[in-house]
Amino acid sequence: MESHVSAQLLWWVLWAMVFAAAVLLAIVVGSRCGRAWRVRREQAVLTPLRPALLEVASGEDDDSSALARLTAVAPRHVALVDRTVSVLLSKVRGDPARALAQVLRTHGRAQWARRGLTSASAVRRAHSAWTLGLMREIDAGPQITPLLQDRSADVVVTAARALTLIGDGGAARAVVRAVAPRRRPQGLPSWAAVESLCAFGEPVGSVVVEALQHPHPAVRHVAATVVDARPVPQAGPAVRARLPEEQDTRTLTAMLGALGRVGSVDDLPLLCRFTEHEDEQVGLAAVGALERLGSSAAVEALCPLLADPRPRVAERAATALAELGPGGRTHLQAAAALDGPSAGPSRYALQLAGLRGGR
Template sequence: MTLQATLVALVVVGAVCGALIVATVLARLERHRRSRVLARLTAPHRMLLLDVASGEDDDGRSAAALADLTGRAWEGMRGAVTGLLSKVRGEPAEQLVEILAAHGDIDAARVGTRSRSAMARARSAHLLGSARTHDAVPDLLPLLTDRATEVRLVAARALGQIADPRTAAPLLRSVIPPQGRRAGPVGVPAWIVADGLLAMGPAVTTVVVAGLGDEDPLVRDVAASVSANSMMPALLPVLRARLAVETEPTVRAQIASALGRLGHPQDAALLTAHASASVDPGLRRACVGALGELGVPAAEPVLTALLADEDRRLSSIAADALIALGPVGHRALEAAVGQGEAAARAARGALELATLREA
């Protein structure tokens, strides 16, 4: 390349860079100008929104005034209204939804769930979930198998916010990655699905029972997690049976935790057997923690023996479980302080922590 050609190329590149810089500066100035205009237009209406959100709009005048906004005034207020939906409950939330509905935003969001744009589908699902729009369930369910991962995630959260028990089964199965490369390699995160199912309460017990026996380990794991964090006593017989036949270590540990929270004193024998004989550290730890949850004094000898276990995390959990047993456990820990080094270390740690909690 000649010197002249090099200089020409440098001039062209410089011109392009200069044009990009100018375009960027102009775009920022325009956004700043637009923000100032919207702020000026919406300033008179922000007190109206505060009245509604704080529950002070007893006569509904502020809500009606917000519903009557038009043009850029509403454009500026829309984001503030939707942003408050996740922060308020009861009548203020209902009024905010009515304001959005009056402006056609709810209907537009239902249509938006079928948009060609993944971002539009996700935004629509987010608004419908925040507004807890039960009528939009048929619009949201197909999004659980959407080709875009982020859309599936937002749709699952929206269904959890709406908490319609009729959506429990498809929501639970949304943890399974959809088929096809365009759909992405992962399903909805387990914690989102579990939170949604827990929000639906005991009405989803049948779905959780079915999930515990599902052929897919991802489904069983979520069902076990829901069991461990719920108050569904009807699950107990299924949990006892599944602990013996479950093959996935993480699922077995969740089932053991669930037995600790939901179980009866007679479940201590089953948990003790797995805590003592299992070779899986996760299951042993879960069973020991569950024994502490049950609070059965008869578990004291087993827990005391585990204070000297080679698994230091297990011995620490056993010490905490003894604290949970009350006076019987305290006496066992005090006696262990004078025994072997491992048992004494775990016992001292638990006793000191208990003292700090009581202080």
Template structure:
């Protein structure tokens, strides 16, 4: 049986714990406020030169000279502020800020810290090198794509994308693979980096389309489309036709719509047929609109009465994209037929868009 004394004791412990936690929170907040004020005070004499250099208005070089002359102790505060400014600017100010960082040894220090045992240190070093955008640093960053830390791998991919050297394309694609039992980098992140590498990564993308890993094939197909890598079109057709992964087939179809032409209409049209996966049918219909060739008109018109109303709407919108040939198919749909709702909706939307264009 619980005694009154025990209840009082428990209540007292709970109360003291609550008071202790409150005091701890207050002390932590006061300490943080003190640190922030100390940082602001230390940065104050250097803030204006930093702003001048970062805005590209250091015509007389005084701001550069001021920041280069900052002593080691003050640089512990000023250095992070320079890095933060570097992340926000473009053009000539980037070169000036990078020069300041180089002169204070931050870039060389970052290169050395890529091998640190600390995850935070490795990630911070990779981040800075990405901001510096020096292609000579790419070989130093590539090993981090296989780092045991997911955070470091993410930062390394972003850094390589920022640097933009196509030589990294194959390694970025391979970073999608699992590393030591850990999941690879997210596909969207790898795709963003690959798009930043430009057309020089075309060969690596074609290799990625042949990968045994569906995640790699999917990412390579996605980038092939959004980066308009026309050389990927033959392999994309094969993936649409026969890839064992449904997501890869759909992504390849969307990409083919962006990079393909009249020769790709039969492939895309074939996979709008009933019996194909729903997502693939919809994607192929939309891709036919992106290709924009009149040869697709009959196939798309045949989808206007499809039981999948979303597919019918996509087909109708795609017909609008074909121009006069597609519009003719839509206007020829009789009222009261199963195809009429999708056709009328697409025509109405096309008129609204045309009106907006005229007003613009």
């Protein structure tokens, strides 16, 4: 049975589509006009205050008159001024940062942020933690630390970065725990944890040494990366003890880099074992660690690797020798003069060193 659509129904459908398009167009135009109006309104408020903002942010407010002008704005303009001050606060340090933070404190922003740490809204919790971090509210560290176990991954990262800005070393152990949480599927990203632990003061050293033996490989990777990035001299024995047992390739690579930072000539035999590892990345990390030790014994250990069947390892060993002074370059020149597997990597490293020296 054939169905027929009446002309009247088609007419009504057409007009419905026209009406919907008109409504959509009105919404788009209205939103753009509203945004333009808000921008003009904000500019009208901020333009007279811009000299004071720049004076405080540049540290040239010697008589505190600009600071007084910012703290005395009308209540209806406080939110706008605080947003602008927060943007500037993320770009300055020292006395200008303290002066800008004082503007926010005077406007009650610190109290607002502390209340927001327990908000039901993840956006509010993250914003509150970040605000306290920007203001360098040192005593807020213990209040921000619980957010490292928040159910929102965004809040966890923001809390870690806020603690980094504050420099609260007492939160180091909590940061390590956040990397491998028990109740959340995803932990604090390694980069955020490393950033925090590298910025904190003591007792980070002892926390990092403990983390090198943590059962979760992500935690061990973070700890080894921190040892490689900042001075943790007491971590040497822990790195040596863990290296032969480490099964996670990513963590093993980081630990070899760490041993290159805190190790000594006595670690050469251990590092040489890892240059022959089946994973090429591990071998490259071991070569880098030998280079970082920077001794004549390291030169002797690197020379056999010029003939390694893995081209990247051989080239990395050659460039390491080129960086280890006249002794290393002498070995490269001798290898480059011969026809053998060592010649290619040696010539490559010597040419590269020549290009760098010509700059």
